Amino acid sequence: MKERLNRILRSVIESYIENGEPVSSKGVLEREPDMNVSSATVRNDLSELERLGYLEQPHTSAGRIPTEAGYRYYVDNLLSYRELDDQLALSLESVTQSGAMSIDEFFKTAITAFSKITGYTSAAVISHNDEDRIIKMEVVKSADDMINLIVITKSGVVKNSFCRLYFLATDDDVRRLNETLASYIGDTNVGYLDDSMFDRLEKELAGSQQNWDFIAGVIKNIVTNIKKPHVFISGQEKMLSYPEFYEIHKAKNVMSFLSEEEQVYGVLNKRADDRLNIIIGSEIGGESLSDMGLVVRRYNGDNNNFTFSLFGPKRMDYGKTVSQVEYFMKCIERYLNDRGAE
Numbered sequence: 001m002k003e004r005l006n007r008i009l010r011s012v013i014e015s016y017i018e019n020g021e022p023v024s025s026k027g028v029l030e031r032e033p034d035m036n037v038s039s040a041t042v043r044n045d046l047s048e049l050e051r052l053g054y055l056e057q058p059h060t061s062a063g064r065i066p067t068e069a070g071y072r073y074y075v076d077n078l079l080s081y082r083e084l085d086d087q088l089a090l091s092l093e094s095v096t097q098s099g100a101m102s103i104d105e106f107f108k109t110a111i112t113a114f115s116k117i118t119g120y121t122s123a124a125v126i127s128h129n130d131e132d133r134i135i136k137m138e139v140v141k142s143a144d145d146m147i148n149l150i151v152i153t154k155s156g157v158v159k160n161s162f163c164r165l166y167f168l169a170t171d172d173d174v175r176r177l178n179e180t181l182a183s184y185i186g187d188t189n190v191g192y193l194d195d196s197m198f199d200r201l202e203k204e205l206a207g208s209q210q211n212w213d214f215i216a217g218v219i220k221n222i223v224t225n226i227k228k229p230h231v232f233i234s235g236q237e238k239m240l241s242y243p244e245f246y247e248i249h250k251a252k253n254v255m256s257f258l259s260e261e262e263q264v265y266g267v268l269n270k271r272a273d274d275r276l277n278i279i280i281g282s283e284i285g286g287e288s289l290s291d292m293g294l295v296v297r298r299y300n301g302d303n304n305n306f307t308f309s310l311f312g313p314k315r316m317d318y319g320k321t322v323s324q325v326e327y328f329m330k331c332i333e334r335y336l337n338d339r340g341a342e
Helices: 003-019 025-031 039-051 068-078 086-095 103-118 171-185 195-208 215-227 236-241 248-258 261-271 318-341
Strands: 121-128 133-143 146-153 158-164 230-234 277-280 292-300 304-313
Touching: 003 025, 003 039, 003 068, 025 039, 068 277, 086 103, 086 318, 103 121, 103 230, 103 304, 103 318, 121 236, 121 261, 133 171, 146 215, 158 215, 171 195, 171 215, 195 215, 230 261, 236 248, 236 304, 248 261, 261 277, 261 292, 261 304, 292 318, 304 318
Parallel strands: none
Antiparallel strands: 121 230, 121 304, 133 146, 146 158, 277 292, 292 304
């Protein structure tokens, strides 16, 4: 498009992002005082942008608002990313300077804080790399008839499972069990732990330590949970503060989507890659989500792959949000690299 049409489209979209109100020719000229054209010329250009499918007029007497195609053209061709102010940068950095915690706890804390800072819904997915290693697996006796199985991976995943025994276990029983587990599983890549390995472990325990054969199934459940992508979502209620979702059926659609981890995972898994992506309206998941916007990016690490995202209204401030997500991803990447070096 010619430069003036680009400028007017940008002006309309950025005004609508800020105020949520239709934009008139007068509003464009107030926002662009150095454009040096008449109000009639701007009206004609607004009509042309409407003909091209980038703007629409919600009411006959109203100004224009962006269409989904208009947002897509703006994001692909006109968007300017904004630098973060120092105070916001410090706030984002502080989120990743928490004390020692498991990787799951870290991400829960991080996305909760990020949602509060941005005012949008934050979601993350952690997919554990098959190269992640189990660095500790130990059975600890917590009572004569109770044990706790602890599993820790190199990436910082911590899992445990309490089991009540139907027999009395001596300290020597537990010591010999841990020796057997170490010989089968100690310092092993998660990807190598398959059904055949657990079958062999169960047979070994059934033959040498008869009472403990059930432990193979407990370990299998823990490893399966480690391998499964973990989804974290925070700030779903923030979507309801935007006028786009004041209508009950729209609020119901968006809250239903954000409350289902499998649906959120499906969208993020499909849309995320190593570049930051902006997904607009129905691109997210059909007409029921057409009032939403999404900024998402994936990071592939040595031990974990994670996807980080912000969901907001379709008129979310993409220039600001992209900068926030990019900076926060760098903070998380630095945190994970430092953690791996410990």
